[in-house]
Amino acid sequence: MTPGRDDATTRTEPLIDAHAHFYHAAAGRADWAEVNAARFRAGERMGITYHVASALGSYGFSSPTYFPSPADVTVGNDVMLDICARESERVRMFVTVNPNYTEHALGEIARCLSRGAIGIKLLASRRADDPLLDPIAEAAADAGVPILHHIWQHRRREWPSQEISDGADLARLAERHPRASFILAHISGGGDYMHTFPAIVDCPNIYPDLSGSGVDRGMLDAALDALGPSRLLWGCDLTMETGWAKLRALEVIGLSDDELSAIRWRNVARICPANSFPRCAQATVAS
């Protein structure tokens, strides 16, 4: 377990960031290593036990972030495999794929799952309910790993640089694949989250993560009212201060210890392969 280093961390039980990213030398930014180090620094301060992360190809440097080329997908996944090997105590990996290249996507899934990846990351390269996602969802179900799908909360039109999907789109995919688990990305990462909750309420295999830069008051209450604590996953994505703010808010809105524990780590541990997070299990035994 990663106890808080000082009184800024209010709890010492496990905490899993279900939505993280790491950068690399081919990502087109000179400060990539500093950004990665800052994630670890903040994670230590917050008491994050595991960062569940993916690399999004070249992040736009040699192909678009949300439409990564197969070559960039492989480079990003190799980077994540290396980070997981170096940081095995605190990093887990979702393998990123572009569903427009089915053979490559399935190959990457097989390659990276065999080397320890615990889930699949889909961006916005193809609408979530497109049949091209079916073989990927089947592969996820067969392997018992979740799919983290980038989502725009309520798409009312097309936006540039993404083929965006919303909760209703993901629900259609989830209904076709009841054996698979889906993580609906960042309810506070853009768009109207109030549209998402009713769109997915009848899909028990969709688990929204709380990440994103938004910290709207009322959002957490609405998510809990609609879906309950057993379906929500804590995460940060690109803004860790908003993740911590939401965690602190969850601590004061009347959740039981078990409900808070479910959101902090137990829900994501439940939908990932057994023994994906051994330090969480150790912590609960120790406590």
Added chain:
Amino acid sequence: MIDVNALIGPYPFRHVPHPDPDVLMRVLDREGIEEAWVGHLPSAFYRDPSLGNRELYAALSRFADRLRPVPTIRPDWPRWEDVVRDARSVGAPAIRAYPPQWQLGPHDPGMRDLAIAAGEQGMALLLTVRFEDLRQRHSMDGAGDLSAAAIRGLARAGDGVRLIVTAAGRDLIEEVHWGLTVIEQRRVLWDISWVWGPPEDHLAKMFRTIGPERFVFGTQWPLRLTQNPRANLDLLPEDLRGMALADPHALLAR
């Protein structure tokens, strides 16, 4: 700690839970915030905010020791100068204006006059870059964000001007700050309610380049979680953690 960016009252484009001053008082206690400068949220969308100001003064009167009123004043409304004087007489530390919501352009002469008038009365002009993320706005919310050009223009309006700009992100802050002279920069404070923390570390980077003395604590309650700016400060790198933000009262005393 003073929260310069609190509001009461409902928001027209989504439900906001309990936007009431007694709830705000409980939040301040819970978060260890001594004082809040409080505006009236619906007044930003009224054609004439004067009745909203009356509601604000009445609602805060029971909490006058900790909740300071920040009335809304339109410089394109007749006799706005009287409202500025009224604000001073009730002890307002600042006034609020919303040029994008009122379709006042970046070089509107009325806004310039308002900034100067507020400064002459020892009050700050408090500006709001945005209430919500662009990606989630209601289809009828077409105001757009407050522009850097508008802020630069007001900061250059005169030595008595005092601006507090809320809900800005790093790009806009840097565009304004480095587009001003050193003297003009001292007329502007920025609240940290919308500044990103790690891993991008926008707040840390601006503390190193611009300096913490140009930033103040702000939450944008009741629209946003009060915990956010505190979490951001707590996640600063070790060498920056605990650095003092600006005291907004000092801006007024300048």
